[in-house]
Amino acid sequence: MTGTDASLPDGVERRELDGDDRLCTRGPPEYGEPTDGEWRAWDARRSKLGGMLELGMDTGLSGGETVLYLGAANGTTVSHVADFAGPTYAVEFSPRPVRDLLDACEPRSNLFPLLKDARRPETYAHVVEAGCDVLVQDVATRGQADVAVENRRFLADDGRLLLAVKARSEDVAAAPDAVFDDVLADLESTYEVLETRPLDRFHEDHLGVVATPR
């Protein structure tokens, strides 16, 4: 069924594609996803933010936001974000996937690639504007809470942190729930956590977190 959904931002719709009800955005296809006219499927299995939306988390996204996206990789998710958001800064520190990210930026006038380390915000604070509405973070690296805390400086006071925590990146041996508790505790001083949801249906041992600065 085609339709709008209260929890989805403008520019993101559920549409029937190849017989399935799929999350879609409007923009040039990037990774061989199914399309229908201008619409292209947003694969929740390949995107943590897609998974968060698919699970109905209250992301606070309404469309047109200024976004700082950390861990853009080859641009799969951030290309969908740029389809419905406003200015979108895409930070990724590994040069390899950035080649594909550049391809995703090419047809999008609001997507700005930055080959930078998210643990060193001072290396891009001269480019990324203050008062971003949304900070999306999907960096599969140790110290995910620290990255979110360090990048608080870019977020408006009423902005949103949309974080995907990968348990195995913090500690391969520990129980995921214990890792999630630690990460949430580390966020506590800087962010008020509004909602958490396991993303297991799409991404094993990942926790989706929606938070806002304190």
Add this chain to the structure above:
Amino acid sequence: MTTDDATDADAAGADPRAWFAVGDDESPTDRVRNGTADAPADWPTLAVESGFADDEDDYYAALREATLAATRAEVNERERADDRQLLHAVRAMDDAERVANELAERVSEWAGTLFPDAGTGVEGCRELAERDPDGPAEERVVSLATRVAELDREADELEAFIESRAPVAAPNLAAMAGPVLAARLISLAGGLETLAKKPSGTLQVLGAEDALFAHLRGHGSSPKHGVIYTHEYVRGTRPEDRGSASRALAGKLTIGARIDHYSGDYRPELEAELDERMRTIRARAGDDGGDPE
């Protein structure tokens, strides 16, 4: 005010930390790459106030251009640094192979006095390495044979490394030459950049004087072929057409090296053009009534 003026005036009133507040010898692209600031600011508004941009749309268009250029340049540079890794790896692979073969000869000679049924070469060493030595002399021979087998395995692993790295460091060169030959050309030239700057006539004879490739070329090959002689498109072409084949191959490889160095994107059409050209050259054999392969 034109955009140029705005840049030159180094966005006079702009925050000196902003990416667009450029100094004399800098471009906004350089500043995106190298600048820093402790805290972000409302850069779009500051850019308009300082005259760097006419309005917000103009600002984001300039930002897009600068971030794309900066990121593209940096990705190219970081991946190009991979050409050094290839250069060392292919030299190490050739060294490992050469030393393994030399030592294998020594081992066969010695082993022949102790094990009447010992094989020769690296293969013989691999087999000797499995034996149970009896007495100190056999111990030394078996141990030495084990080193040869290990060195040979290291050469294989270096080759696997080259095969995985070359397509990233030099996608077009690796696609047309094959990863190992691509790495050899980079190594012989001293780097991808120097290779990209050589005329195709030079690429064609790279390695021609190198004794290391004498055995790959075999006997009686003309000195006009360098290491690209090892490519199937030269070696597998009948002798009277090898000159054209190696010129055509060198020409395309030169273009590939230049694209790899300057833009880095993979262009499959280059390979298709090379295949087409080779078909034409090889078809001559058929026209002359000769054997096409």
